[in-house]
Amino acid sequence: MPSSRWLNADKSPFQLTFVNQVKRCAEMSRKLRFFKDQISKAGLLGSIRPVSQPDIELEELEFQLGEHEHELIEMNSNSERLRQSYNELLEFKMVLQKGF
Structure with a gap:
């Protein structure tokens, strides 16, 4: 089986990093859907309007x-x-x- 390096030989390092970031964001999105489902199961209402917070780093959001x-x-x-x-x-x- 060819290595992923060969499969992505035409990709720049930036594009490969971007793919990893998209995967991380997809995982965070899955966690947010999980939270939403749990909130619904508990019969709680979510926030009607988003709470304004300062920007948060991707790594910190992922950790939290x-x-x-x-x-x-x-x-x-x-x-x-x-x-x-x-x-x-x-x-x-x-x-x-x-x-x-």
Whole structure:
């Protein structure tokens, strides 16, 4: 299989860097869609108008999105475990109530 260097032999280093930046932006876009879906599932309304903030560097935005995604995934996992524990305890409570 030919190496990617050969496949991109006609591309300048700038074009290759640009491709990587587009991939990074696509990944950040995926994370933003994930956040939007989670907000919708929670029944929360998003901001009606965008909040004006100073410009942020791509690297900082990428880092913040990654951190928030990790935290949200962890929260979802914890929430699922809590729901399962609650259901088990509710079942035990019903068994105890029926037994007495």
